[in-house]
Every structure is written in structure tokens, then in C-alpha cells.
Amino acid sequence: MRIIIHDLGNTDFQKLFPQPLDDTMVIASDAKIHHCLGCFGCWTKTPGACVIRDKYGDIGEGFSKCSEALVFSRCYYGGFSPFVKNVFDRSISYMHPDFRNRYGEMHHKRRYKNCVDLLVFFYGEDITEREQQVARDLVKANAINMCWDVAGVSFSHGIAELEGRVS
Amino acid sequence: MKIALINGSPKISGSASGSILQDLRSFLEDTADTIYDYHFKKPIVSAEEVAALSECDILIFAFPLYVDGIPSHLLRCLVQLEQSLAKANKEITVYVVANCGFYEGHQNRLAISMMENWCTKAGLKWGQGIGIGAGGMLSGNRSIPLGYGPKKNLGKALTRLAENVCQCASDENVFITANFPKIAYKLGAEINWWLTAKANGLKRRDLSLRK
Structure with missing residues (x-):
């Protein structure tokens, strides 16, 4: 399965994906999303699921069923937009609370064994060179944390530049 | 000098960020005319808070690392503040203390870089960032004095940060972990x-x- 996380309006999303999407889970900003409370209930109370039962409570489970993740996000300060970041913050049930060493650093143990290719499309009118560098490093760090592979990171001024480039 | 201590943890109480700011406060009380305490635990900043922050000389953020970055609720607050603070007619210097549950303090580096980028966008002066590893120990070690035992490195880093704050000075970012295996x-x-x-x-x- 493929998962698409985006902060686009419906019209822009339709421009990128005009055809019906098969075997794809789309996580969009079409409902109220609660922010992560840092309670770790998704590890020690209801392992594998967020204790906040809004529309975004099972993102970790969604991640476990995908082999490709596409992220479309406005770039803020070299990171994701608040909505996309909120989705990732609410996804930590994907990992196990225990620690393992990876690349000489402490990270969380895997809960699932699926392999995921991560492809990130940042957009924004005035993304600086420094922001681009931080954003590239961020995607790399996210991939190490989740044991995913970075399939690509790109930057564009707006969604119009991406039309026809994704499918 | 007006200083705002901003706790960016979503936890209502008992956060490592709160513990850090409490420790830092003791260094600043002699220098500051006023120290304001804020707790951004929701993804919105009130109009009163925006106005008060615009009047400050120093903003000190303390927050937990979430998925290699700034927690989303705090990020929403920063986006809201960016435009307002850009219009503030004074120099405001920003200091950041980020802590993570991983052992290595340098895992906070990207969140601190994002805060630096936010300062650039908002027209604020960057002061210094401190990245703290093994943050999970902090809230449980409140009774241990700063500068002793597992809080030895933390004591040094916060002392240096406080010296910089008192002079509105910029300094290199510092990354530390607990004095604990x-x-x-x-x-x-x-x-x-x-x-x-x-x-x-x-x-x-x-x-x-x-x-």
C-alpha cells in the first residue's frame, strides 16, 4: 500500500492526482487534528494506537501497512508544515518504546518490519538554501528513526510545478 | 531587561522543559527587571501573549524534541508569532533549549536549526541553542542540584547560557547529555x-x- 500525507487543498490535490487512487491511504487536513500530548499512551496504555481517538489515531498502524510514503508539505523553517508535522507527531506508535543503536545513535526499536520508501515534496515561495539543507537532513533523520529509506526530497515554488511529475 | 521563559511542552505539569526553565530562572532573577512565564501547551497564542512577547528583550524557549523537530503545537504558535514579532520595533534575542529522550544531545540539532531559521524569518536575533540528551532523566531528578551528579553538564551549559542571556550575546550552540552511562x-x-x-x-x- 502507498500512503500520501499532504497539507494541500482539495483542488490542488486533484490537480496532482486527477485519477482515482488504488491501494492508497491519503492523510489530509480534512478534519480537526489534535496535537500529540506527549503522554506515551500509544506505547504504554494502548500499544500501537494513539489514545486520542480522532480521525488521526491510527497513523502508526497505517504506516505499518505501507511500502511507499509520499509527503507533500509547505516548508516551514526547514521542516514540515504544522499539519504534516502533527501527523508525524501522532505516528510514534509505529515504533516500539525500547531503544536500539543505529549509526552510533540511540533510536527506537522497530515495532513492524515493513520497508518504506519515503519521498518528500516540499513547496513554498521563499525557501532559503539553509532551509533546504535543514529539510534534507530532517528527512534523512526521520528515515533513520523509522528505519525507512529516502527515495527523494524535492523543493518547488508551488504545486503547479509538480503537476504531471507525480502519479 | 524583560525576559520571557516559554515552556513549549504540551504536558500540563512535570515536563523536562519546565524543570530546565525553573533551573535557568534562578540565574536570571538578579539581572532581569521582569521575567514572564508562558506555557505554550496549545497550538495558539493569545493576542495578549503576542503583545507581551513583542515587548520583551529576550525570548527563551524550552521544548521537547518531537520526531526530530519542533512539536507541531509549538510550530503553529511560531508561525502565528512570526508575522507579529517581525513588526516589533525592537531587537529581540532568542535562546532555545531543546531536550530529547535519546541519549545524544546533538539529536536536537535540526530542531535548533529550525528555530534559527524561524528567527531569520521573524527578524529576530539568534542567541544560542542548547541541545540536551537523556531528557527523560530531567523531570525525575529535580531534587538533584544543578551542576552535580547527572546534572553536571547541564549546570555548565545553563550557566553559560545565562551569562549570554544577561549580555544579550550570541554564542555557539552547545550539545550535552547527562553525566550518566x-x-x-x-x-x-x-x-x-x-x-x-x-x-x-x-x-x-x-x-x-x-x-
């Missing part, structure tokens, strides 16, 4: 997960449940 930290954290799960009526193997 990594293996012992890992073991302690994992035992804590088991005990918390047990208190919630779960067995140890339930921590590995898959959906």
Missing part, C-alpha cells in the same frame, strides 16, 4: 516503560503489540 540510561528508560505498562494493566509483551 548510556547503557544505564537505556536500561532505566526501558524498565520505566514496563512499569508504566504494568500500572496500566498490561504485560511486558504487550508493549510489542502489532495492529
Whole structure:
């Protein structure tokens, strides 16, 4: 399965994906999303699921069923937009609370064994060179944390530049 | 000098960020005319808070690392503040203390870089960033004096930060961890997960449940 996380309006999303999407889970900003409370209930109370039962409570489970993740996000300060970041913050049930060493650093143990290719499309009118560098490093760090592979990171001024480039 | 201490943890109480700011406050009380305490635990800043922050000389943010970055609720606050602070007719210097549950303090580096980028966008002066590893130990070690035992490195880093704050000076970012063995930290954290799960009526193997 493929998962698409985006902060686009419906019209822009339709421009990128005009055809019906098969075997794809789309996580969009079409409902109220609660922010992560840092309670770790998704590890020690209801392992594998967020204790906040809004529309975004099972993102970790969604991640476990995908082999490709596409992220479309406005770039803020070299990171994701608040909505996309909120989705990732609410996804930590994907990992196990225990620690393992990876690349000489402490990270969380895997809960699932699926392999995921991560492809990130940042957009924004005035993304600086420094922001681009931080954003590239961020995607790399996210991939190490989740044991995913970075399939690509790109930057564009707006969604119009991406039309026809994704499918 | 007006200083705002901004706790960016979503936790209502008992956060490592709150503990850090409490420690830092003691260094600043003699220098500052006024120290304001804010707690950004929701993704919105009130108009009163925006106005008050625009009048400050120093903003000190303390927050936990979430997925290699700034917690989303705090990020929303920063986006809101960016435009307002850009219009503030004074120099405001920003200092950041980020802490993570991983052992290595440098894992906070990207969140601190994002805060630096936010300062650039908002027209604020960057002061310094401190990245703290083994943050999981901080809230449980409130009784240990700063500069002693596992808080030795933290004491040095916060002392240096406070000196910079008092002079509105910029300095290199600093990354530290607890004066405590990594293996012992890992073991302690994992035992804590088991005990918390047990208190919630779960067995140890339930921590590995898959959906």
C-alpha cells in the first residue's frame, strides 16, 4: 500500500492526482487534528494506537501497512508544515518504546518490519538554501528513526510545478 | 531587561522543559527587571501573549524534541508569532533549549536549526541553542542540584547560557547529555516503560503489540 500525507487543498490535490487512487491511504487536513500530548499512551496504555481517538489515531498502524510514503508539505523553517508535522507527531506508535543503536545513535526499536520508501515534496515561495539543507537532513533523520529509506526530497515554488511529475 | 521563559511542552505539569526553565530562572532573577512565564501547551497564542512577547528583550524557549523537530503545537504558535514579532520595533534575542529522550544531545540539532531559521524569518536575533540528551532523566531528578551528579553538564551549559542571556550575546550552540552511562540510561528508560505498562494493566509483551 502507498500512503500520501499532504497539507494541500482539495483542488490542488486533484490537480496532482486527477485519477482515482488504488491501494492508497491519503492523510489530509480534512478534519480537526489534535496535537500529540506527549503522554506515551500509544506505547504504554494502548500499544500501537494513539489514545486520542480522532480521525488521526491510527497513523502508526497505517504506516505499518505501507511500502511507499509520499509527503507533500509547505516548508516551514526547514521542516514540515504544522499539519504534516502533527501527523508525524501522532505516528510514534509505529515504533516500539525500547531503544536500539543505529549509526552510533540511540533510536527506537522497530515495532513492524515493513520497508518504506519515503519521498518528500516540499513547496513554498521563499525557501532559503539553509532551509533546504535543514529539510534534507530532517528527512534523512526521520528515515533513520523509522528505519525507512529516502527515495527523494524535492523543493518547488508551488504545486503547479509538480503537476504531471507525480502519479 | 524583560525576559520571557516559554515552556513549549504540551504536558500540563512535570515536563523536562519546565524543570530546565525553573533551573535557568534562578540565574536570571538578579539581572532581569521582569521575567514572564508562558506555557505554550496549545497550538495558539493569545493576542495578549503576542503583545507581551513583542515587548520583551529576550525570548527563551524550552521544548521537547518531537520526531526530530519542533512539536507541531509549538510550530503553529511560531508561525502565528512570526508575522507579529517581525513588526516589533525592537531587537529581540532568542535562546532555545531543546531536550530529547535519546541519549545524544546533538539529536536536537535540526530542531535548533529550525528555530534559527524561524528567527531569520521573524527578524529576530539568534542567541544560542542548547541541545540536551537523556531528557527523560530531567523531570525525575529535580531534587538533584544543578551542576552535580547527572546534572553536571547541564549546570555548565545553563550557566553559560545565562551569562549570554544577561549580555544579550550570541554564542555557539552547545550539545550535552547527562553525566550518566548510556547503557544505564537505556536500561532505566526501558524498565520505566514496563512499569508504566504494568500500572496500566498490561504485560511486558504487550508493549510489542502489532495492529
